[in-house]
Amino acid sequence: xxxxxxxxxxxxxxxxxxxxxxxxxxxxxxxxxxxxxxxxxxxxxxxxxxxxxxxxxxxxxxxxxxxxxxxxxxxxxxxxxxxxxxxxxxxxxxxxxxxxxxxxxxxxxxxxxxxxxxxxxxxxxxxxxxxxxxxxxxxxxxxxxxxxxxxxxxxxxxxxxxxxxxxxxxxxxxxxxxxxxxxxxxxxxxxxxxxxxxxxxxxxxxxxxxxxxxxxxxxxxxxxxxxxxxxxxxxxxxxxxxxxxxxxxxxxxxxxxxxxxxxxxxxxxxxxxxxxxxxxx
Amino acid sequence: xxxxxxxxxxxxxxxxxxxxxxxxxxxxxxxxxxxxxxxxxxxxxxxxxxxxxxxxxxxxxxxxxxxxxxxxxxxxxxxxxxxxxxxxxxxxxxxxxxxxxxxxxxxxxxxxxxxxxxxxxxxx
Numbered sequence: 291x292x293x294x295x296x297x298x299x300x301x302x303x304x305x306x307x308x309x310x311x312x313x314x315x316x317x318x319x320x321x322x323x324x325x326x327x328x329x330x331x332x333x334x335x336x337x338x339x340x341x342x343x344x345x346x347x348x349x350x351x352x353x354x355x356x357x358x359x360x361x362x363x364x365x366x367x368x369x370x371x372x373x374x375x376x377x378x379x380x381x382x383x384x385x386x387x388x389x390x391x392x393x394x395x396x397x398x399x400x401x402x403x404x405x406x407x408x409x410x411x412x413x414x415x416x417x418x419x420x421x422x423x424x425x426x427x428x429x430x431x432x433x434x435x436x437x438x439x440x441x442x443x444x445x446x447x448x449x450x451x452x453x454x455x456x457x458x459x460x461x462x463x464x465x466x467x468x469x470x471x472x473x474x475x476x477x478x479x480x481x482x483x484x485x486x487x488x489x490x491x492x493x494x495x496x497x498x499x500x501x502x503x504x505x506x507x508x509x510x511x512x513x514x515x516x517x518x519x520x521x522x523x524x525x526x527x528x529x530x531x532x533x534x535x536x537x538x539x540x541x542x543x544x545x546x547x548x549x550x551x552x553x554x555x556x557x558x559x560x561x562x563x564x565x566x567x568x569x570x571x
Numbered sequence: 572x573x574x575x576x577x578x579x580x581x582x583x584x585x586x587x588x589x590x591x592x593x594x595x596x597x598x599x600x601x602x603x604x605x606x607x608x609x610x611x612x613x614x615x616x617x618x619x620x621x622x623x624x625x626x627x628x629x630x631x632x633x634x635x636x637x638x639x640x641x642x643x644x645x646x647x648x649x650x651x652x653x654x655x656x657x658x659x660x661x662x663x664x665x666x667x668x669x670x671x672x673x674x675x676x677x678x679x680x681x682x683x684x685x686x687x688x689x690x691x692x693x694x695x
Binding site for chain 2 (some may be wrong): 322323324450453454457458460461462478479480481482498499502551552553554555
């Protein structure tokens with residue numbers, strides 16, 4: 291098999307004030323894949339993304355890029371990043387093009403929003419800013435694009451422009467996209483691989499298309515056998531809901547329960563719910 | 572244009588939903604031999620899907636012999652009578668199995684179901 295990896299992470303650790311934020315992570319990302327990282331607030335998602343982008347140095351461990359990936363081909367979009375605030379859009383474009391050696395700037399997104407090039411960057415709204423920033427990065431034809439919690443902040447029209455631009459990047463440049471989002475529904479149909487983070491580790495790392503085989507739900511009014519792995523349990527006065535993970539085919543013949551398929555929204559909710567439940571214990 | 576009813580709230584994987592929509596149009600002859608399918612980029616943008624998902628659908632459909640891709644000219648429908656017939660049979664069998672399961676849940680005997688189907692067929 292051809293080695294398709296673009297980033298390899300080995301035994302990554304990050305501590306803040308003796309508190310472990312990233313806990314011995316090892317995983318890799320493939321060229322051209324679109325990954326969603328989700329999880330509770332404070333689970334370490336953004337810290338991990340910053341580390342991938344080289345904004346933050348780990349206490350120990352390694353992040354290796356495939357040797358052909360140049361720094362100029364890595365883009366990061368975050369609402370917390372400051373751009374050249376006092377520059378006009380036009381000046382910002384000229385500066386960015388110079389630094390990243392862009393010979394053909396992609397103006398289409400900026401034009402679709404009718405943004406005036408003589409405006410100062412600091413006057414842009416959150417959504418306009420996201421699109422402007424994305425235009426700068428798209429023009430770099432990035433091999434890796436890291437997006438931190440941006441999609442939920444922007445309105446439906448701009449979100450569609452944003453997603454269309456990502457689709458074009460994946461198709462035309464085969465960009466690897468890693469996005470962190472706590473509301474995943476806005477990223478809709480694009481992610482192919484889902485990672486859920488909790489206390490600096492990934493408690494789920496699965497291809498989206500395989501998820502419905504690995505996690506099921508039973509609705510019942512009694513307790514279930516102990517050897518069925520329960521990820522999360524929801525109880526009300528009339529019924530109990532058990533979320534089963536990892537589900538095995540043999541459960542179907544062994545137990546006479548109605549193991550139901552659930553969708554991605556419910557899957558992520560049950561994982562995060564499981565994290566809260568564990569914390570209470 | 573193929574009618575896609577993609578639902579991300581469904582537990583059925585997205586690529587399966589897209590594949591089913593195309594197959595259904597081929598079986599019901601809304602898509603015919605030689606018809607051009609939208610490019611991967613265009614379909615991804617219309618359905619807001621990852622282009623890799625669309626590529627996977629086209630790739631599997633090509634492997635299964637329902638469409639044909641040519642470098643530079645995109646994908647076209649390839650209708651093989653025997654394959655289509657097989658597919659039609661598998662669709663109707665699945666529906667019937669579903670029906671029989673429901674009937675047995677409701678407690679109907681085989682003889683009754685058999686007679687019922689015969690009677691309904693004659694009414695038509």
